[in-house]
Amino acid sequence: MGKHTCTFHIVDVFAEEKYAGNQLAVVTGASALSDVQMQKIANEMHFSETTFIPSSNMRKGGYDVRIFTPKKELPFAGHPTLGTAYIIKHFVAAEKAEEVLLNLKVGQIPVHFEEADGGEVAWMRQNPPVFGKTFELPRFARLLGLDVSDFNEKFPIQEVSTGLLFIVVPLKTLNAVKRATVNQAVQAELAKESMAGILIFCPEPYTKGNDLNVRVFVDAYGIPEDPATGSGNGCLAGYLSRYQYFGRSEVEAKVEQGCEIRRPSLLYLRAKNNDGNIRVEVGGKVVHIAKGELL
Numbered sequence: 001m002g003k004h005t006c007t008f009h010i011v012d013v014f015a016e017e018k019y020a021g022n023q024l025a026v027v028t029g030a031s032a033l034s035d036v037q038m039q040k041i042a043n044e045m046h047f048s049e050t051t052f053i054p055s056s057n058m059r060k061g062g063y064d065v066r067i068f069t070p071k072k073e074l075p076f077a078g079h080p081t082l083g084t085a086y087i088i089k090h091f092v093a094a095e096k097a098e099e100v101l102l103n104l105k106v107g108q109i110p111v112h113f114e115e116a117d118g119g120e121v122a123w124m125r126q127n128p129p130v131f132g133k134t135f136e137l138p139r140f141a142r143l144l145g146l147d148v149s150d151f152n153e154k155f156p157i158q159e160v161s162t163g164l165l166f167i168v169v170p171l172k173t174l175n176a177v178k179r180a181t182v183n184q185a186v187q188a189e190l191a192k193e194s195m196a197g198i199l200i201f202c203p204e205p206y207t208k209g210n211d212l213n214v215r216v217f218v219d220a221y222g223i224p225e226d227p228a229t230g231s232g233n234g235c236l237a238g239y240l241s242r243y244q245y246f247g248r249s250e251v252e253a254k255v256e257q258g259c260e261i262r263r264p265s266l267l268y269l270r271a272k273n274n275d276g277n278i279r280v281e282v283g284g285k286v287v288h289i290a291k292g293e294l295l
Helices: 035-045 078-092 137-144 174-179 184-191 230-242
Strands: 006-013 022-028 050-053 066-068 099-104 107-116 119-126 130-135 157-161 165-170 197-202 212-218 223-226 251-257 265-274 277-294
Touching: 006 078, 022 035, 022 078, 035 050, 035 066, 050 078, 078 099, 078 107, 078 119, 078 230, 078 277, 119 230, 119 265, 130 137, 130 230, 137 184, 137 197, 157 230, 165 230, 174 197, 174 212, 197 230, 212 230, 230 251, 230 265, 230 277
Parallel strands: 022 050, 165 197, 212 251
Antiparallel strands: 006 022, 006 277, 050 066, 099 107, 107 119, 119 277, 130 157, 157 165, 197 212, 212 223, 251 265, 265 277
């Protein structure tokens, strides 16, 4: 990297306090870094994602951002979008705006900021959900090591994407969610036809006042379990709206995730169905943890 130094920030996204939520490293002033260097830095940080902001100059009204897992570049991911927008607002942009536009591989994604629940909540509007194939229940009972009776048969097991593909799996109880484990042999077979994350959920939260408990297994992207998944929960919001899970197509929900892996997270979901065109938003708080330099 020569003499050029980059600043990096570490934030916790979808976190109500420090050292919770989903960790993210954001590297600013990254214009001199090659693709290979970005990938090496993402592997060094070894969070589920690291993002890079090449320049503080805007293009088409937004900021260019690239997202890497330790293994590969992604076109979109939820918590990196929110966490990077927070860093842009507070440390990169010349003026603090209530909305920041990120130029990602999937297109331009807006993030806006609201005061709510005693803090600043960052909201992103995701691409409208695209619904894919559905799956047979016994297959997912084998995949997750659960009984067929653990699944809520009123709703389908279905692929959904708002930029990244997830299979949404409705379960009945928190006990079932806690017992779920991914059978890697079944997962390997599934990956041949669907390179998707697996999102399981139930209407029994740990914390009173929350609406759903969620777990996300992302073996397809090298992450056994994710503590907070903005992209997956965007898919969930679209699913809840389409199938009127709460008895209506309008969704406003608080979702807890990461409890089982001791990274408790809280995500805010909004969705509206206008004649089949579902508008999805996912929100959460961002906590700034650290700042340093890459030498």
